[in-house]
Amino acid sequence: MFSNTNKFQYATSTGSGGGLNISFPQEQTVPAALPKWPFDDKKMSWALASEKGGIEILELWNKYGLTGQKVKVAVLDSGIDTTITDISGAVNDKDADIKCFLPGEPVGDDIGHGTTCASIIASRGDNLYGAAPQCNLIIGKIESKRTGKTSATILAALKWACEERNADIISMSFSVPCTTEAPSLNDDIEIANYIKMMHEVHNKFFIAAIGNLGEDAKDFFAFPANYDGCLSVGATGDDKLIWDGSSWNKKLSFVVPGSKLKGYDLSKTVSTLEPATSYACPLAAGVFANLLSYFKSTGNSFSAKDIISRLKYDLPDEENPFKYGNGILNPVQSFLNIK
Numbered sequence: 001m002f003s004n005t006n007k008f009q010y011a012t013s014t015g016s017g018g019g020l021n022i023s024f025p026q027e028q029t030v031p032a033a034l035p036k037w038p039f040d041d042k043k044m045s046w047a048l049a050s051e052k053g054g055i056e057i058l059e060l061w062n063k064y065g066l067t068g069q070k071v072k073v074a075v076l077d078s079g080i081d082t083t084i085t086d087i088s089g090a091v092n093d094k095d096a097d098i099k100c101f102l103p104g105e106p107v108g109d110d111i112g113h114g115t116t117c118a119s120i121i122a123s124r125g126d127n128l129y130g131a132a133p134q135c136n137l138i139i140g141k142i143e144s145k146r147t148g149k150t151s152a153t154i155l156a157a158l159k160w161a162c163e164e165r166n167a168d169i170i171s172m173s174f175s176v177p178c179t180t181e182a183p184s185l186n187d188d189i190e191i192a193n194y195i196k197m198m199h200e201v202h203n204k205f206f207i208a209a210i211g212n213l214g215e216d217a218k219d220f221f222a223f224p225a226n227y228d229g230c231l232s233v234g235a236t237g238d239d240k241l242i243w244d245g246s247s248w249n250k251k252l253s254f255v256v257p258g259s260k261l262k263g264y265d266l267s268k269t270v271s272t273l274e275p276a277t278s279y280a281c282p283l284a285a286g287v288f289a290n291l292l293s294y295f296k297s298t299g300n301s302f303s304a305k306d307i308i309s310r311l312k313y314d315l316p317d318e319e320n321p322f323k324y325g326n327g328i329l330n331p332v333q334s335f336l337n338i339k
Helices: 058-062 113-122 151-164 186-202 277-298 304-309 331-338
Strands: 072-077 098-100 136-141 169-172 174-178 205-209 221-223 230-236 254-257 262-264 270-272
Touching: 058 277, 058 331, 072 113, 072 151, 072 277, 113 136, 113 262, 113 277, 136 151, 151 169, 151 186, 169 277, 174 205, 186 205, 186 304, 205 277, 230 277, 254 277, 277 331
Parallel strands: 072 136, 072 169, 098 136, 169 205, 205 230, 230 254
Antiparallel strands: 174 221, 262 270
């Protein structure tokens, strides 16, 4: 079991398996009148229009009506500031959908990281729009200033989010470098097996930051990001080139913007964030919430494995594209390929 706080570092600080054999339906007609979401650079958590180095999320909202509706996204982090209505409005049942896994501690966030990640995903638009502003949040507090996260806490939070709260997507903005391709400690093996099983059998999406060690991570693996059933996310800068602090290795899944994102902090204000894969991770979770809302809204069956296999990417013009995994996730082309 990992009990040393330093071993589980937020990606801000340090620095896919089987599935059901389900065919996809034919293209659906999009309703003629969709609400229009205005682009306001000051209020977008993902900060940048595609031509400025971002990825095209607004087209999913306005052209296809995909804003994360009916999708549940679990954020396993440092909790949430429930007094920020922009974020807490995304929590359907504050008694059932927010839980602290640290004995004797409140559900509130004393670090701020969980609040920021939740705001990147689901802010409702008072002062900030998340990437999926109509998704629902499930909040599992697994760390505080007083208590570091452990494998046992992570596993308990995973089981609660998946089985009790029926989350569709689990966002995990933490990582620990490992020297082996498979976990060796009992609790970590159980986490890896659980993620693989819930992904393959129950179509859950697990998304984790790969870390902020840059090229130094190339000979290591990241727990839990690099294990079967989990998508590992790296970060690009505002020039659509890899952020130099973004870890990469042979099991990196893909990258999304992780620089100049915006989010709430514990002062209850929106600020521009430092580059980090732990912020790219919730952005990716928001994109997946939008994609999945197509199936949740239409009632069509889906396979998590098939959706992942149909994702589309933009390939960088770089000498070392290996740093990008499969490439930069393209939300619109991914949707067109999976619907």
